[in-house]
Structure formats: C-alpha cells, structure tokens
Amino acid sequence: MGREIHETQPDNASGSSAPAAPGPGRVILAMNAITKTFPGVRALSGVDMTVRAGEVAAILGENGAGKSTLMNILAGVFSDYGGVIELDGVPVAIHSPKAAQHLGIAMIHQELNLVPDMSIVDNIFLGREPRTARGTIDRRRMDEQATRLLAEVGLTLHPRRPVRQCRVAEQQLIEVAKALSASLRVLVMDEPTSALADAEVRRLFTVIRRLAAQGVGIVYISHRLEELDEIADSVTVLRDGAYIGRREMAGTTRGELISMMVGRPLDELFPRSDSPTGPGEEVIRVEGLDLAGDRREGRAALHGVRLIARAGEIVGLAGLMGAGRSETLEAIYGVFPRRAVHGNVRLRGRRYQPRSPRHAIRNGIALVAEDRKAQSLVLTNSVRFNASLAALGRFMRRGTVSAARERAAVAGMVTDLRIKTPGLNTAVANLSGGNQQKVVLAKCLLTEPSLILMDEPTRGIDVGAKAEIYQLMTELARRGSAIVMVSSELPELLAMCDRIVVLCEGRVTAEFRRGEGSQEAILDAAMDRQAVLGIDAASPSRAPARREVSDE
Amino acid sequence: MSSRTTPASPGVLAPSEPPGRRSLRARLRGVLPVLGSLQGYIGLVLVIAAGMLTKGQVFWNQQNLTNAVGAFASRGILAVGETLVILTAGIDLSVGSLLGIASMVSALLLVHQNLNIYEIVPLCMVVGAFFGLANGAATALLRIQSFVVTLAMLNVVRGIDRMLSDNVSVGTQLINAQGQLTPRSAQFQVLGTPGHNVFTGLPLPFVGRAGIYYPVLALVVVVVVFQLLLSKSKFGRHIYAVGGNETAARLSGVNTTYVKIAVFMLAGLLAGFAGPIDAAYSASADPLAGSSYELDAIAAVVIGGASLAGGRGSIVGTLVGSLILTLLDNVLGLNAISDNAQLIIKGLIVILAVVIQRPDFFRALGPAVRRLGRLTRTRTGDPPGEVASGSPQPQSATPPLEESR
Numbered sequence A: 001m002g003r004e005i006h007e008t009q010p011d012n013a014s015g016s017s018a019p020a021a022p023g024p025g026r027v028i029l030a031m032n033a034i035t036k037t038f039p040g041v042r043a044l045s046g047v048d049m050t051v052r053a054g055e056v057a058a059i060l061g062e063n064g065a066g067k068s069t070l071m072n073i074l075a076g077v078f079s080d081y082g083g084v085i086e087l088d089g090v091p092v093a094i095h096s097p098k099a100a101q102h103l104g105i106a107m108i109h110q111e112l113n114l115v116p117d118m119s120i121v122d123n124i125f126l127g128r129e130p131r132t133a134r135g136t137i138d139r140r141r142m143d144e145q146a147t148r149l150l151a152e153v154g155l156t157l158h159p160r161r162p163v164r165q166c167r168v169a170e171q172q173l174i175e176v177a178k179a180l181s182a183s184l185r186v187l188v189m190d191e192p193t194s195a196l197a198d199a200e201v202r203r204l205f206t207v208i209r210r211l212a213a214q215g216v217g218i219v220y221i222s223h224r225l226e227e228l229d230e231i232a233d234s235v236t237v238l239r240d241g242a243y244i245g246r247r248e249m250a251g252t253t254r255g256e257l258i259s260m261m262v263g264r265p266l267d268e269l270f271p272r273s274d275s276p277t278g279p280g281e282e283v284i285r286v287e288g289l290d291l292a293g294d295r296r297e298g299r300a301a302l303h304g305v306r307l308i309a310r311a312g313e314i315v316g317l318a319g320l321m322g323a324g325r326s327e328t329l330e331a332i333y334g335v336f337p338r339r340a341v342h343g344n345v346r347l348r349g350r351r352y353q354p355r356s357p358r359h360a361i362r363n364g365i366a367l368v369a370e371d372r373k374a375q376s377l378v379l380t381n382s383v384r385f386n387a388s389l390a391a392l393g394r395f396m397r398r399g400t401v402s403a404a405r406e407r408a409a410v411a412g413m414v415t416d417l418r419i420k421t422p423g424l425n426t427a428v429a430n431l432s433g434g435n436q437q438k439v440v441l442a443k444c445l446l447t448e449p450s451l452i453l454m455d456e457p458t459r460g461i462d463v464g465a466k467a468e469i470y471q472l473m474t475e476l477a478r479r480g481s482a483i484v485m486v487s488s489e490l491p492e493l494l495a496m497c498d499r500i501v502v503l504c505e506g507r508v509t510a511e512f513r514r515g516e517g518s519q520e521a522i523l524d525a526a527m528d529r530q531a532v533l534g535i536d537a538a539s540p541s542r543a544p545a546r547r548e549v550s551d552e
Numbered sequence B: 001m002s003s004r005t006t007p008a009s010p011g012v013l014a015p016s017e018p019p020g021r022r023s024l025r026a027r028l029r030g031v032l033p034v035l036g037s038l039q040g041y042i043g044l045v046l047v048i049a050a051g052m053l054t055k056g057q058v059f060w061n062q063q064n065l066t067n068a069v070g071a072f073a074s075r076g077i078l079a080v081g082e083t084l085v086i087l088t089a090g091i092d093l094s095v096g097s098l099l100g101i102a103s104m105v106s107a108l109l110l111v112h113q114n115l116n117i118y119e120i121v122p123l124c125m126v127v128g129a130f131f132g133l134a135n136g137a138a139t140a141l142l143r144i145q146s147f148v149v150t151l152a153m154l155n156v157v158r159g160i161d162r163m164l165s166d167n168v169s170v171g172t173q174l175i176n177a178q179g180q181l182t183p184r185s186a187q188f189q190v191l192g193t194p195g196h197n198v199f200t201g202l203p204l205p206f207v208g209r210a211g212i213y214y215p216v217l218a219l220v221v222v223v224v225v226f227q228l229l230l231s232k233s234k235f236g237r238h239i240y241a242v243g244g245n246e247t248a249a250r251l252s253g254v255n256t257t258y259v260k261i262a263v264f265m266l267a268g269l270l271a272g273f274a275g276p277i278d279a280a281y282s283a284s285a286d287p288l289a290g291s292s293y294e295l296d297a298i299a300a301v302v303i304g305g306a307s308l309a310g311g312r313g314s315i316v317g318t319l320v321g322s323l324i325l326t327l328l329d330n331v332l333g334l335n336a337i338s339d340n341a342q343l344i345i346k347g348l349i350v351i352l353a354v355v356i357q358r359p360d361f362f363r364a365l366g367p368a369v370r371r372l373g374r375l376t377r378t379r380t381g382d383p384p385g386e387v388a389s390g391s392p393q394p395q396s397a398t399p400p401l402e403e404s405r
C-alpha cells in the first residue's frame, strides 16, 4: 500500500548520494515505534532504534525476536509497517528496496542474496552498472573497482568468477563488497560473520571501523556476543518483537545482555566436560583421503586427510576458508562423484565407499550442510515436509507415509529443539534464520544417525539455543553417536570437542586433544603455509577434473 | 506528503497454536494445498455461471457435460502427467506427440493384429512409457534441459508416427461382410466413442444403469490415483523436494536421478493410456492426432495453480484447470463463438490465470482497486474501474476436434 508516495522520495534523498559529513553523536537514523504483523504473527510491536553517525549499533535478540524484520523494514523489503523512520531528522517513507538505496541505506541480508550464475563483478554492480560515454556497460571500470573492493574485504578471487563457485564465507564477503560499492549513510549487516572464521572476521572489522570513521552509521546483528565487546558501541535488545532496552556497550556486562535477551540469566553455555566414560569404538576412520579440486564448482582439493571419530566423541575440524573442512565432510557423505574421491574409509570397522548421500543416510551418516538455504531446505515447503524429508522411510505404513506418525515425530523435534513456528504446516521461508537452522538439525536427527557430520551447526543461532544445541550434541555423544563438527568459532570448538583436527589447504597440519589446544596454536596450524607451499605449486596439475557433483 | 505513517496493522492476533495440537484450522491448512488454489474454483464457478446464464439447460445437463468432459478427457490425462514433470521443475513438450503415436499404435493393433482392448491399452502404455523413459534419461543422465529434450522428442515421435501410418488416418470402425462392426472394433468403441458407456446395466450410484462414459471414468481414476501418489507416498514427497530444491533433496537422500526419470516415464505412460481414448473418440487415428495437446495440458497445469519453477501444484488443481478449459470450450462452442476468437480468449486466460494465482493476489487487490479508483477519478472523471478478480468473461478454449459434434 502507499506506493504512490514514491514520487516524493527523491526530494528526501537529494544530497544523499554522498555520505553526510561526520558529526560526532549526531543521530542519523531514528526508527520510532515500529510495528509489523505477518499473518498470524506479530513480529514487531513498537520497537525503537537509533543510530548515530560513526556508530556501530548492535541489535541483539533470540531467534525470531524480530531483528531481521526490523532491518528489512529499513531496507524497504516490507512495505507495510507502522511507525516512523527518520533519516537525519527528516521522516522518510521507505516502501521499496530501491527507495532505501536512494536514501543511502544498504543491507547485507542474513541469507545470501547473490545471483549464483553471474560473476562476482556483475553481482557487485547489479542494477547500477557504470556506463561508458557510448552508453554501453563499462566493463574495464567495473573490473577495476571490483578488484579493489574485493581486496578491501580481503578476497583475492578473480572478479569474473561465477558466484556459484564461491564458498559461503566468500559469498558473505562479496556481499560486503557489494554494499561498499554504493554510497552509504547507513549500512545494515545481518549476521555477516556467521560463516566467517577468525581471520576473515578481523578483516571485516577493519572495514567496519573504517566506514564508521567516515561517519557511516552501522547496524550490526550477531549472535556472537564476544564480537560485540569488540566492535559495537551500543546494543539494542529485542525480545519476542518487543523493545527491551538500549545500552552503551562500555560498562555493560555480557551476562546483563543475555538476561535482557532471554529474560532470565543463562547458567552455562558449554555443558560439556571431559567425556565421562571415555570414547568407545571407532565409528569412522578416514585415511589418505584425496579429493580432486574443482575450480568450476569452487571445490577445494584434499590431500591425504586423516580423521578418526569414535562413539561418544566430538571431533572438531578447524581451518580457514578454503582449507577443505566442508569438503572433508561432504566427501565422507558421498556428495562428490566417486572418481574424484580416493582414500580409505572405514565405517564401524567395515570398509566403506562413499557413494551418495542416500547411501550415507542408510549407513547412519547425517550431514548438517553449510548453506541451509541452498543445500538443506525446500524453503516454500512446510516445517513438517522439510524435517521429515530424509527420514520418510521411518513413517511408512502400508506403503504410504503415515501422516500421524510423521506429525508426531516432527512435533517432538519441534518441542525438543524449541523451534519457534506458528505450526507444522508453516512454510520454512517464514521462520527466522535461527529457527530454519533448527529445522535442518531436526531433519538430520530424525534419520537417527550414528555419525553426525555438522558444518557450522550453530550458524545464526542465538545464545540460548546454542546452549540447547550444545546440550543436544553432548547428549547425542553420550548415547554413543560420533560427531564431527566444522566451526569457525574457535571457542566453540575448544569447549565442545574431544579432539580438534586442523586443516590447511587440504592437509591436516595439526591435531589437538581436549585441553591441549589454544586459539593461538590452532590459528598457527591453520595458517601453516610452509608445510604445503612446495607441494601446492604442483597440485593444480593434479586436479584438473571438471566434473559436476555426482547425482547418485 | 513526504512523511507518512502507515497505519498500524490490526491489533489483536490469534495466539499461534502449539504445534502439537491440531485445530480444525490446522487440519484444513493441511488439506488445502492438495485442493489447489481458491482462485481456480472461483474461475470454475464463473465459467459454469457463464454457461448457465447464456444457455441454461442446454449447458447444464448431464449429456452435454459428459460430452464436454469426454472431449477433453485425453488432454486432462496428459495434464496429470505434465503436472508431475512440472512439479520437478521440468517440462514435457512431447506428450501430445506421444498421445498421437499411442493412438496410431492402438488403431494399427486393432486393424492389423485384431487385438482386444485388454491387450491394446497396456501395449500403448508401454510405447508411451518407453519414449518417456528416453526423455527422462536424456534429461537426468545427459543433463540436457527438459525443454530441449522434449522439444526434440516432439518431432522425433511425430515423425515415427507418420512413418507408421504412411500419412493416412487409420479408421477404427471396421465393418465385416454383414455390414456390421467387427466384434473387436465394437469393443474398441467403448474406449471413447460418444454414446458408448461402460458398466451399463449395473445399479451404480449417481449414474444409474446408463453406465459411465469411459473417458470420464479414466480421467477420474487417473486423478485420484496420482493425487494419492503425490500426497501419500514417499515418491510424491520426493517429487516436491526435487522441484523445490534439488540440492537439498539430494543431500537429504533423495535419488534425484530416479525421480526425474520416473516422472517423465509416468508422463509418457499416461500419454500412452490416453492414446486409445483419443482414437476411439475420433473413430480413427490421425497422423496428426494430439498436435498441440501439450499446450492445452500445460495450460491446464498452470491454470490449476502449479508453478513452472517447480515444487508447487497438485493434481486436483490440474483437474480444476482442465475443467475450466473444458467447460469454457463447451460454453464458447454453444454460443457459436468462432474458433479464431476462441484461440484469442484461451491465450488471454492463461495470462490472467497466472496473475490471479499469485499467493498475495487477494491482499494486493484491495489497495490496487483503491489506487485505480483514485487514478481514474482524478484523471478522467470516469467511475472507478472494475479490476478483474477472475474475470467473468468467458475465457479459454481449445480448438475442438473436427469430429466433435
């Protein structure tokens, strides 16, 4: 409603193309009493939010608290909302992404929003390609600028590379580069670090600090509280769509923030102590795992990876982006064509040849994939459909899927994982990011796996839910599952894992037992270049395979 | 008015129901996707209303309705197969040709081999399934887009069809020395010749001793079977998953190759099943039979609310789409609207259907009407325009078979 307002917007936007001069403490963005309702859900009720020039304003809240919704309103994604938004003291009506762009508001969405089949440079300049005097697209300028922007966020990718070939972390940084290419007043980042490892996070913070110094107001959403200590100036807390309060970061403790967020103090984040019984039998033993890299698919190569996980054990995989952590899990899960994978895999003592995901699931292996939107969820379908998809065989009765059994099992998962959803038939696309992640977990757990491969299992999950998921992992391990988890969050790995295997450029460079490793030691091992440089120069010739990911 | 507050959304909301308990509303919401979209039913009601208003009893009697549905049944069956393919985000352009070759095969088997229908129909289904398998294999294994594969298959099969028939139609009404139909030929008529029913003389509910017109029965059975397949079986779930997100489906253990091959094979199988119906209806197999039927099938699927992007749609929805096309055809015919005008109307209705199928159509309608009203009033002083909400205009039509009526 109200799209007729648009003609008036350029007036407000006049002069907005250049960022306003930094005025210390000047409020550039004020959102007052914002309300938003979805069918059956009141997502926001009277939320206030202010951002000053040069400030990094964090928003904190549990999954489904309404953080993304609030920022989507600012970015013009939802056109019908209640309340007033003022930019530089002038009330503005933002009813389309285009309008937001005009006003100098850019948003990096929680879910990646790049066009997979287009190149990085085309994605960066999508919709505002620079033109030459003759009116054609100025490719040279685009490439130059793209290279510069990519370097700013610390990527060395070729700008003409299709986005499809980039890993999630790389795509996150490309999104940042894309936002930088526009002239900015307010930059919104919705969980930009959820897929980034430490080194990449550092780089991002440098970029953020520079922007802030230029007077850009930055809204920063994250579930990683330790980041807020470092980067945020103020924190606004939401709970169940309501405004709870705003605090200056200086002088506020983490515990205080958590209790504002969840409404009660949280006792313990990491429930895991040293495994009480000691590890059991070997569930999986991987030796000499080689994987042919594939540039077109953006797949890192693996060279002789060795990995063992025993029943009751949680094994962590650490490493930088492109180190081959996800590839290791996916190779075991049978995602890649058989000719690309070599090595010796033993599952519960028996030789195992990864063939296909289906084969893996039958053998009690489950994968929580890295990119929930692209790899895990059928977004337009319901919670029930998605959660039961991998385990339909369990609900069969007389040749048909028994709706009653299925519903009971999924409802059980929804309760156990505290998935916040209006109902089992709600489309997954309508859930908040963290709750979508929980649906992915539910899907894997319903297959009753004995080996669980988890790629960033707590990506985008709030502290309370994280504690629940850690609890769940501990419980699964206690009941005899083996868990291999990839995580970019070192504290998480250090606290949860019995062993941590560090990968660097497709090779295992270190292995730490519980209590032995430290963040520094792991990072050192993850960046251990000497170990691989000599061989790496020769490796491209070893990995020329250009194969699509196998289908079965 | 540069600043503006949008009115706050309605205040009180029903508390979201706990996922464990099932209210009536939740139950309803569970069934609704199977039934297709509300807009489809509105369209159907409008078409029926148009028929009743213009022709009254001439339109609304069992004889006429049976004829109308019977004339379209073979295309309705094609549309069911097409739905399966479209649900996986594919498309099958060859179903018309497959129906053509199946109808030709059925006629040739009848005329030259003197087989009975219990042999002919399964053989035709095998023929259809064979070409469907080829479609599926090329799509899933060679990774060629289904549009291209089936476009090629459309021509290949038509070519084979014409070679088999030497470009002449093959009549199915064989007369013996006494000037009567041969027994086999008489039996063949049951498959679709108007006026020949199955299950005559049995005290059936609804239809009584007059029996049922086989094409109508076949369509209903196919719809029921395939709707159950989609909503009750594991395979049905997998179809939706492949269309919704193929990668996610594969990582969830769905054999995506198998699913893709299977849907094309089923589409071919159904085309083979529909072939003899078409031959019996026309009393002959024409080398061009079934041409452009694939377009009617696709139109029915789209009008029924399925998304060409895959993952959304249902067989019942497709049935509604087919009925809209069928009855429209009939209404336009009864009102003596020219074939050419029928084509135009049919083209427009597909566009209209897609527009009104948008999930937020009804919500978007309110402001749109208001805005349009304001615009027309301020600009020209005209009374506020009516926005088509499933326009009551007669909509689509299909070129009627030469033999019909």
Ligand SMILES: Nc1ncnc2c1ncn2[C@@H]1O[C@H](COP(=O)(O)OP(=O)(O)OP(=O)(O)O)[C@@H](O)[C@H]1O
Binding pocket: A038, A039, A041, A042, A043, A061, A062, A063, A064, A065, A066, A067, A068, A069, A070, A110, A420, A429, A430, A431, A432, A433, A434, A435, A460, A462
């Ligand atoms: N398009 C939509 N349709 C219906 N409901 C929605 C839609 N988008 C969000 N919601 C609901 O609004 C609420 C707030 O969601 P939102 O995405 O803003 O949460 P969030 O705070 O960003 O959570 P997270 O940390 O998990 O990303 C949730 O209950 C969600 O289910």
Ligand SMILES: [Mg+2]
Binding pocket: A067, A068, A069, A110, A190, A432, A433, A434
């Ligand atoms: Mg969010």
